[in-house]
Amino acid sequence: MAGASIALPLVAFSASSSSATTHSLAQPGTASLATTPSGATLTYAHPGLVHTLSDLERVSTQVGSRAQPWLGGWDRLAANGRSNSGWQPRPLDTVVRGGTGQNYPQLYLDIHAAYQNALRWRISGDAAHGAAAVRILNAWSGMLTTVSGNADRFLAAGIYGYQFANAAELVRDHPDFEFERFRGMLLTVFYPMNEDFLTKHNGAVITNYWANWDLCNMASVLAIGIFADRADLVDRAVTYFQGGAGNGSLPHAVPYVYEDQGLAQWQESGRDQGHTIMGIGLMGAFCEMAWNQGIDCYGQDNNRFLKAAEYVAKYNLGYDVPFTPYTWQSGPKSTTAPHAGWNTQTVPGAGGRGQARPVWDQVLGHYSGRMGLSAPWVSQIAATLRPDGGGGDYGTASGGYDALGFGTLMQYPAQTGSHVSRLQTFNFPDRYIRHTGSTVRIEPTTSPLMDSQFRVVPGLAAQADGRISFESVDMPGHFLRHSFYRMVLAPNDGSALFKADATFLPVTGLAHDRLTSFRAHNYPDHYIRHRNFGVSLTPIVSDLDRADATFRMVD
Template sequence: MSRISPHQPSENDELSRRGLLRTAGGLGAALALGGSVAALAGNTASAAPSTWTHPGMLHNAGDINRAKVRVAAGTDPWLSGWNKLTANSHSASTWTNRATATIVRGGTGQNYGLLYNDIAAAYQNALRWKVGGTEANAACAARILNAWSATLTSVTGNADRFLASGLYGWQFANACELMWDYGDFDLAAAQEMLAKVFYPLNNSFLTNHNDACVTNYWANWDLCNMAAILAIGILNEDSAKYDQAVTYFKSGAGNGSLAHAVPYLYTDSAGYAVGQWQESGRDQGHTVMGMGQMGAICEMAWNQGDDLYSYDSRRFMKAAQYVAKYNLGNDVPYTTYTWGTGQSCAQLSQTAISSASRGQVRPVWAMLHFHYNRRINLDDKYISSMYYSIAPEGGGGDYGPDSGGYDQLGFGTLMYAK
């Protein structure tokens, strides 16, 4: 078992996906390369797209059309994924929103379940409309999103308010993105609310980390706020926000930037490159959560022409292989992880990987498997084994009533199978 020292890539290490596509002559050249463009391209362009793609967050037009055609034809695994969606009570067009002015996560008066349940309902209804064409679902999704856009004025609580601002910021924006072209959806109101209510918290956290040591907070705190800034940037066609998120992914000071989230790299006994995840010594529920948060960032950037999936020699893929391998019941290497805590940066260390919540199921693996294995034809042994052990993937409401079951929007089998 060999360990590879971490390194910081230069901006010239790899080509940008967008730049490579332009140099090669666009989509036709990409197709001529047999889908290997992304395998060759690792770095992202330093600027936001000159032309924004909508829908262009977790799902693009091709994803939606493929799901629509396959479900209509009754073809698996898409049909099984669709059946998971329609069986979920959140996807019912009769869902009644519970929009409120102030959302509290952490401390007294917590009510954030109102928001994450309604976001799940908006997203699932939007998917049913996009894939199944049912107007009632579109109308329901629009009602939910419009109500929250018009009502929500603050997200507060203890430090956990930054988890709320991150998780529900990027998820709300993704539901809005699916409804972009629906006449009764108030896009402008959603854009304004996200920019005024969510972004200031997202930006504050990545900039100040709640006035704590920059390494005090786990990777997921950075990741969800980074994802929110990226999603808001896309929805609002705001280049500065988009660039802020991508830059932080590459070189941010906190634990969510790629080199900090994956601090150690190895080659396992079977010859696979794997990378230790920052939260591996904490528990496995949060490491799997990290696969979903970083995966969402990579997928959203991909659909705007940037390949973060492959940045720094596919460092994220190595982490996903590591997390999947361990949660499948296999041994993985572990290097003592030390970080600074509190305001004084007092050091703590974890000397062994944690087995707490090992094997926890979350709907994060389809996105990763179908990117690495099908889009760019790589051997993703552990990721694929994990995905097929839990497929078909559901979404919020299928993985328990607590907030962890809503940290991912889900339905990857329906939307990513290729």
């Protein structure tokens, strides 16, 4: 496939970009803080949905150096007709999906054009693509007031709500983007429908709707919450993922686990494979957005989602998988109206088996790339699509636009067994753990961010219970360690003492249960905390101690 040329050096983002830009509803460009359950305040990292600033910087570098497979992914993006900077939007005031008068293709075509142009802008710095993305998004936020139709209107509110937010997140700091108007559209048009579905399920019994219906609405609530700096929406989405009543929550979307085989049955596996793979893509997007805000949904229940992805990948590669009969009730939730009764699936659904959807490199990028976990079936199926494309590359109907795609370009697993994070402080959210030589402090960050980036690797002294160590990206071979209860950056001398001092156990945040605290491996009653902008290791006694010892891991 012919690729577009890129002039070097690449510019990954505009001069006004920020890794933690926030906005208030009253005045664009001013910082707003999300209120946490403990009463402290906290900013969300931006850009911070399916792509982060470090993702964009890394991909820009890889494409600029013409490294594969990123260059192949870039070529697919450049060849996609929706990524053309001359794209002209066709906004509507009312979008209809389902029933009479459907017009929703105008919406999903424009969303994917906005997303793809925004990606091209952030990776290449080409202003024409940034202008195109902004033109499309501004046109829609200036006109759209209603999403309607039959029950499928809830699919539209979920899929296009989360995709809209992701496109807008990439241009949120563009000087021509109407941020407040777009934020208002997401909060007044899409979010109420998402919440209505998750609460009422269109008046149906709770098992009536497949996992995808919940998942797309969950993804929309999460994406809008992060984009709009609304902690209540983020908490709502994550809590539902963990144990919501509907089929999109993890226990219901993945109802049966075959632990001895490393597999888990997906809720729609007995239905067909097109919808099943769609579900893997939606849950992958949800987990990625949460992860980029320091919330680990990927690892929930001993990596239950990984086992489900392995199951779906194995079956779609043509292999047999175990199947537990799946029984559900359908119909309206009513004491008087009849319902369709009970249904049972006894074998995996063969419809659409082997279907190509660009969802796999995103899943592989986390489990294999970041975490170093074995994912043989996902690895195999991802390789059959690599480099994958995006909306419009997998069919002209709406199913070809259910995933944003371009996983090879954006999430190919380049670092096996590690991931790069910055440690944002809970109670001083503009500050991160940084090093200057051996000195470690919390300070605000400005680009470049290398001295605030740490490769999170398996613990040097022990790996039980997920123990980790922090290696400096700026100074490879140097690790965060404690020395006389002070945190320093030092070269690994290979000694047992060094390894013990540089190993920590991540635990639930002491001041916020969506964040993380780090307990010392060899002093289990001591935690990493900041004090007077220095960083030390201390026991935890007070509420202030707990706040000082709580961090968000921002990829």
